[in-house]
Amino acid sequence: xxxxxxxxxxxxxxxxxxxxxxxxxxxxxxxxxxxxxxxxxxxxxxxxxxxxxxxxxxxxxxxxxxxxxxxxxxxxxxxxxxxxxxxxxxxxxxxxxxxxxxxxxxxxxxxxxxxxxxxxxxxxxxxxxxxxxxxxxxxxxxxxxxxxxxxxxxxxxxxxxxxxxxxxxxxxxxxxxxxxxxxxxxxxxxxxxxxxxxxxxxxxxxx
Amino acid sequence: xxxxxxxxxxxxxxxxxxxxxxxxxxxxxxxxxxxxxxxxxxxxxxxxxxxxxxxxxxxxxxxxxxxxxxxxxxxxxxxxxxxxxxxxxxxxxxxxxxxxxxxxxxxxxxxxxxxxxxxxxxxxxxxxxxxxxxxxxxxxxxxxxxxxxxxxxxxxxxxxxxxxxxxxxxxxxxxxxxxxxxxxxxxxxxxxxxxxxxxxxxxxxxxxxxxxxxxxxxxxxxxxxxxxxxxxxxxxxxxxxxxxxxxxxxxxxxxxxxxxxxxxxxxxxxxxxxxxxxxxxxxxxxxxxxxxxxxxxxxxxxxxxxxxxxxxxxxxxxxxxxxxxxxxxxxxxxxxxxxxxxxxxxxxxxxxxxxxxxxxxxxxxxxxxxxxxxxxxxxxxxxxxxxxxxxxxxxxxxxxxxxxxxxxxxxxxxxxxxxxxxxxxxxxxxxxxxxxxxxxxxxxxxxxxxxxxxxxxxxxxxxxxxxxxxxxxxxxxxxxxxxxxxxxxxxxxxxxxxxxxxxxxxxxxxxxxxxxxxxxxxxxxxxxxxxxxxxxxxxxxxxxxxxxxxxxxxxxxxxxxxxxxxxxxxxxxxxxxxxxxxxxxxxxxxxx
Ligand code: HEM
Ligand SMILES: [Cu+2]
Numbered sequence: 141x142x143x144x145x146x147x148x149x150x151x152x153x154x155x156x157x158x159x160x161x162x163x164x165x166x167x168x169x170x171x172x173x174x175x176x177x178x179x180x181x182x183x184x185x186x187x188x189x190x191x192x193x194x195x196x197x198x199x200x201x202x203x204x205x206x207x208x209x210x211x212x213x214x215x216x217x218x219x220x221x222x223x224x225x226x227x228x229x230x231x232x233x234x235x236x237x238x239x240x241x242x243x244x245x246x247x248x249x250x251x252x253x254x255x256x257x258x259x260x261x262x263x264x265x266x267x268x269x270x271x272x273x274x275x276x277x278x279x280x281x282x283x284x285x286x287x288x289x290x291x292x293x294x295x296x297x298x299x300x301x302x303x304x305x306x307x308x309x310x311x312x313x314x315x316x317x318x319x320x321x322x323x324x325x326x327x328x329x330x331x332x333x334x335x336x337x338x339x340x341x342x343x344x345x346x347x
Numbered sequence: 348x349x350x351x352x353x354x355x356x357x358x359x360x361x362x363x364x365x366x367x368x369x370x371x372x373x374x375x376x377x378x379x380x381x382x383x384x385x386x387x388x389x390x391x392x393x394x395x396x397x398x399x400x401x402x403x404x405x406x407x408x409x410x411x412x413x414x415x416x417x418x419x420x421x422x423x424x425x426x427x428x429x430x431x432x433x434x435x436x437x438x439x440x441x442x443x444x445x446x447x448x449x450x451x452x453x454x455x456x457x458x459x460x461x462x463x464x465x466x467x468x469x470x471x472x473x474x475x476x477x478x479x480x481x482x483x484x485x486x487x488x489x490x491x492x493x494x495x496x497x498x499x500x501x502x503x504x505x506x507x508x509x510x511x512x513x514x515x516x517x518x519x520x521x522x523x524x525x526x527x528x529x530x531x532x533x534x535x536x537x538x539x540x541x542x543x544x545x546x547x548x549x550x551x552x553x554x555x556x557x558x559x560x561x562x563x564x565x566x567x568x569x570x571x572x573x574x575x576x577x578x579x580x581x582x583x584x585x586x587x588x589x590x591x592x593x594x595x596x597x598x599x600x601x602x603x604x605x606x607x608x609x610x611x612x613x614x615x616x617x618x619x620x621x622x623x624x625x626x627x628x629x630x631x632x633x634x635x636x637x638x639x640x641x642x643x644x645x646x647x648x649x650x651x652x653x654x655x656x657x658x659x660x661x662x663x664x665x666x667x668x669x670x671x672x673x674x675x676x677x678x679x680x681x682x683x684x685x686x687x688x689x690x691x692x693x694x695x696x697x698x699x700x701x702x703x704x705x706x707x708x709x710x711x712x713x714x715x716x717x718x719x720x721x722x723x724x725x726x727x728x729x730x731x732x733x734x735x736x737x738x739x740x741x742x743x744x745x746x747x748x749x750x751x752x753x754x755x756x757x758x759x760x761x762x763x764x765x766x767x768x769x770x771x772x773x774x775x776x777x778x779x780x781x782x783x784x785x786x787x788x789x790x791x792x793x794x795x796x797x798x799x800x801x802x803x804x805x806x807x808x809x810x811x812x813x814x815x816x817x818x819x820x821x822x823x824x825x826x827x828x829x830x831x832x833x834x835x836x837x838x839x840x841x842x843x844x845x846x847x848x849x850x851x852x853x854x855x856x857x858x859x860x861x862x863x864x865x866x867x868x869x870x871x872x873x874x875x876x877x878x879x880x881x882x883x884x885x886x887x888x889x890x891x892x893x894x895x896x897x898x899x900x901x902x903x904x905x906x907x908x909x910x911x912x913x914x915x916x917x918x919x920x921x922x923x924x925x926x927x928x929x930x931x932x933x934x935x936x937x938x939x
Binding site for chain 2: 156174
């Protein structure tokens with residue numbers, strides 16, 4: 141048997157089989173595609189790590205990991221506020237939606253600032269894309285490559301959120317727009333949840 | 348209220364006014380489709396011209412061509428093409444043909460024009476994104492062309508851009524400085540454009556089918572474009588990722604693809620830790636699916652045309668759909684067959700070999716079903732049909748050599764010889780190009796309201812198919828004799844010197860084929876103005892594009908709200924008044 145009512149009928153044309161609009165479906169597809177871009181970079185970095193005998197493990201629990209955990213906290217909190225924003229816009233409470241989107245932006249910006257500090261700190265310690273004081277030069281290459289691409293996504297997300305916040309305030313953007321933007325933001329978060337363990341936690345210094 | 352969301356869903360939007368909005372920055376899928384086709388035509392002309400230059404060099408290595416020296420003073424010092432310039436020409440030829448002709452025309456070109464109409468939609472799901480994707484593709488092509496005019500000229504690392512050559516920069520040779528950087532940038536831009544197009548096609552197919560257009564009533568062309576788009580959505584981002592890393596290697600000093608201990612142009616390099624094999628994995632994880640992105644639309648087009656001109660339903664429609672999917676899926680797990688000679692453990696080689704051979708199963712299903720469709724049909728031997736049959740022929744000839752190459756023990760000998768060149772030119776180049784020819788003759792009446800000339804089409808077909816087989820069959824023998832690919836000259840090798848007449852023969856055949864394409868060009872431009880007028884249903888076919896006027900109005904269906912009542916290939920139905928029934932025709936009372 142086919143599954144229930146609406147959905148199965150829509151496979152026969154004249155409607156959306158997943159009961160979603162174009163924008164949402166399009167965003168899901170984009171995220172599938174983007175996850176493969178990140179996937180190819182993550183796998184490449186792990187390939188390099190596995191293939192080298194001198195991969196450095198330079199991060200002490202304090203302060204490096206604690207600091208990175210704080211960054212993770214900022215990003216995760218921003219996902220929570222984004223969920224609130226989507227819920228508010230669903231209720232039709234535009235003012236609250238805008239407020240929560242602005243909080244999300246705040247979380248994103250905090251992440252970016254902390255992350256920039258982290259880059260400067262590592263550069264200060266002598267990490268470069270082509271070398272570092274501890275071992276395989278690909279450590280720095282992986283770190284800057286992966287987190288750079290991710291930061292670019294966070295930055296684009298902040299701009300995107302800003303556009304949606306503005307549009308929501310003056311009524312130009314629908315609930316679907318807020319929701320679709322939320323999908324993107326959660327995805328950017330999710331990617332960090334792969335980068336954090338693979339870059340940081342797997343490189344904790346053994347004391 | 349939310350004006351933004353509602354406009355994209357509304358039916359029957361007004362046609363845009365003014366030349367720029369109508370023909371240049373148009374959001375109409377039909378205009379964009381034709382724009383892609385013309386972009387492909389331009390690429391084909393350029394790519395063919397480059398291949399003719401290579402054939403000159405290979406057949407007559409010492410001869411001087413003062414005219415060419417005049418045009419390319421640095422490439423032809425003393426009138427003889429330098430080996431480096433040969434490699435640059437080879438790289439641009441391959442890149443242009445694979446990306447800007449074979450990837451764009453069958454999928455983005457014909458798919459854009461025909462897919463929305465065949466599912467009963469008025470446009471793509473994201474018309475503005477569609478326009479942006481097209482113009483992004485144009486930018487990619489322009490960046491690629493720019494690589495030829497920077498210091499050092501075009502890159503010499505081939506369409507696969509293998510490191511270390513492609514990662515080292517200027518020190519590694521001419522064209523590997525700015526030229527190579529632009530090449531990678533061009534491909535990265537192309538990746539973006541392609542994955543956005545793919546996303547658009549998938550959303551359109553899922554969300555915008557007319558009432559009654561269930562999945563199993565979709566024409567096989569739609570299935571093929573849909574699957575190819577899915578493959579593109581998953582393959583292009585991996586090339587994009589690889590491209591980012593390669594750019595980092597070149598511009599930021601990383602060594603993802605560079606191992607330690609390299610000595611380049613007498614200089615010891617400081618890179619360490621990376622692996623050129625990693626690029627091969629990334630590239631071919633994209634590259635093998637890419638060949639299916641190229642060929643799947645051709646399979647759909649061939650099925651569609653063979654059914655129409657055999658006046659018979661396609662044999663085993665469901666098996667055809669399943670085969671399309673199987674090919675798309677298996678395409679993702681066979682990339683290692685390009686790397687047998689790169690140093691691969693025998694076990695992994697074995698696995699990739701067996702997986703590769705399984706592609707033969709759905710491929711054979713398709714071939715047998717095409718033949719079964721032809722069997723006993725009332726065949727109408729139009730030019731379009733001939734090209735479709737040509738596709739089948741190439742798919743068989745090229746597929747058989749694929750099965751040989753898929754075996755590691757044989758491939759370590761054949762790899763990087765002309766045997767591989769023959770394999771992929773037949774199965775990818777010619778098959779896809781013939782599907783383009785077939786599609787062009789088939790849908791031209793829909794696009795322009797006039798037929799292309801059948802006589803000119805048939806003359807072009809017979810010269811081209813005879814010509815290309817005389818090019819590529821001998822190439823297998825060259826490969827078996829050990830002639831390596833990507834060399835400007837064979838005469839230096841004693842063991843190949845006896846085969847020089849064969850090389851000369853190939854070059855002559857290539858010139859004939861090249862010249863024969865003028866017939867096609869003439870046919871296209873003549874028919875646009877003076878071709879025989881075509882009725883709306885130019886071929887007495889069944890699918891939705893034949894319900895509407897030729898050329899179709901801006902919103903395709905005008906006042907009509909298309910509703911679909913039957914499958915896509917109802918030809919020669921017993922008891923019906925004509926030998927075809929349109930998909931929009933309602934069931935007769937008490938029928939079936
Ligand atoms: C039964 C089907 C097929 C099999 C078993 C097969 C197998 C192979 C193998 C093993 C190679 C690697 C040869 C080498 O480099 O030493 C190869 C190369 C190639 N194949 Fe196929 N193939 C098949 C179908 C196709 C199709 C349908 C296309 C394109 C539409 C295609 C396009 C190519 C290309 C472009 C290359 C060469 C790439 C390069 O090195 O530049 N093949 N094939
Ligand atoms: Cu392959």
